[in-house]
Amino acid sequence: MKGQLLKVEGVIKRFGGVHALDDVSLYLEPGEVHGLIGPNGAGKTTLFNVMTGLYQADAGTFCLDGQPYQPDAVHRVAQVGIARTFQNIRLFGSMTALENVMVGRHVRTANGVWAALTRHRRAREEERRTRDWALQLLHYVGIGELADQRADTLSYGHQRRLEIARALATEPRVLALDEPAAGMNAVEKQQLRALLDRIRADGRSLLLIEHDVKLVMGLCDRLTVLDHGRVIARGNPQQVRQDRAVIEAYLGAGAHE
């Protein structure tokens, strides 16, 4: 077995008396697309938020590329190398598409106030590199020609792409996508799938929360299935599709017969 890229183990998260996550573990291998699925309220997004520092876990260990990390502050998780997108797209609406991606470069650049005021040579070079990098990423996700458009004027599909480009700009080890296909029509889904395939082909690891079964089964290498805050199955799409617990969770007990 290869070394794990992301290892999340024994996560417990309670909201009052509710066990939102009860001893959940998640393993991501380098270069794979890993799906996190489960019925509504299973705890997928909660796990996402715990991993990325938005919620504090009551227990659990987190390890990225062999290095333990503490998801105690959202911005530090991004610095460590996990970038996320949001279920309901959250862009910097008043800024241009290009600027949005440039903000994504923030963690990998260093220009401070002094650099901004004096614009010395190194500062200008970094700024130029940031701009070039951002423009390249916009072309990569297929919206290069919209670089100077305000983010909030873009179409839904383009906004989704922009969000992915912004996340990629942080050079993440793991790109975590929270329901990227939500609200998309069939054509947009097709294009999204092509984009995610391409990102995977370029050697990136993806963690995907998704409801769209067709997309998940077609795209993911392996799946982790959650229900009521517990992991009920893991494996490749074929195994999971035939798993009794999974079928019961989705369709109710007795559906198998």
Place this chain on the structure above:
Amino acid sequence: MSWAIAFTQPTHRARFGIALFAVAVLVAPWVVGHSGGNAWVRMLDFALLYLMLALGLNIVVGYAGLLDLGFIAFYALGAYLAALLASPHLVSQFPVLAAVLPAGLHTSIWIVVPLAALLAAGLGMLLGAPTLRLRGDYLAIVTLGFGEIIRIVMRNLDRPVNITNGSKGIASVDPVHLFGLNLARTHEFLGIKVTSVYLYYYLFAALAVLILLACLRLQHSRIGRAWMAIRDDEDAAEAMGLDTRKLKLLAFAIGASFGGIAGAMFASFQGFVSPESFTLNESIAVLAMVVLGGMGHIPGVVLGCLLLAALPEVLRASMGSMQQWLFGQVLVDPEIVRQLFYGLALILVMLYRPTGLWPAQKEALR
């Protein structure tokens, strides 16, 4: 034809606009002074002080999106610092100081201004630190309270040790001396008599332009983009790895330092400071300039400043004579009519131009 095409490109338009602006800044006091005398040039001086304040506040409110209702506190801090370091007050209160400094305390403006900027920045961070978790209205209330605290401290810090001289204020603050030039006196250059208000005008204009350039450079930088990202969506900004606490503190500090500089200038220009110059009304006036002009957009902020600094004075001067002309007598106190029109103007702008008179328009970057 090619000239016309080149001219319509944004960079050329911008350059032309800057040149026009520079000429306007240089000749403004002479035009205004010629038609209205020194009192009107003095009003321009104050407009420039307000511009420095508004540009500082614009960093906090316009860029970082943090509603600050106590911004005038930094102006007060700068003003009191200048007053304490360059007036007979401290020496007269503390015999020890008088013995050490027989000539009195006359700190150079070259020391006072950087010190005012630094101290204000420090105070800005001190205020910012406990408010980092607050958003929107809650932040506004805390900053409002902070502004009032500073004013009330200044008013009451005359006992048990008299530091600020309480509500009586500190008088005889040294005027600015630059390169051996006393800006409070009339000087002659090339046979032209230049009075104090003109000299201060050019000093304030130079400072305001420097601050304006700093703001523009910050806006188009990694830091400026980070601020605007926080303003647009704080959670998403954090998820992109932005240390929002640090960046907000930075916005508070830089904005406050501009306020501190303006305050030091105000004290030297006026020669007198008292707590009554730093009321909540002043904070709101500066905020109104930023909002009315167009938050986060420098040309808009400049426009808002000019209008709101000039409008009350123009109304004050014209409302009496207008009534005289219309009705043959002054029916309502011009002061009241002035307030009425000022309020009306604000309401109309907010109704019909809710994003400000001259809001930012996103266009191609370069």
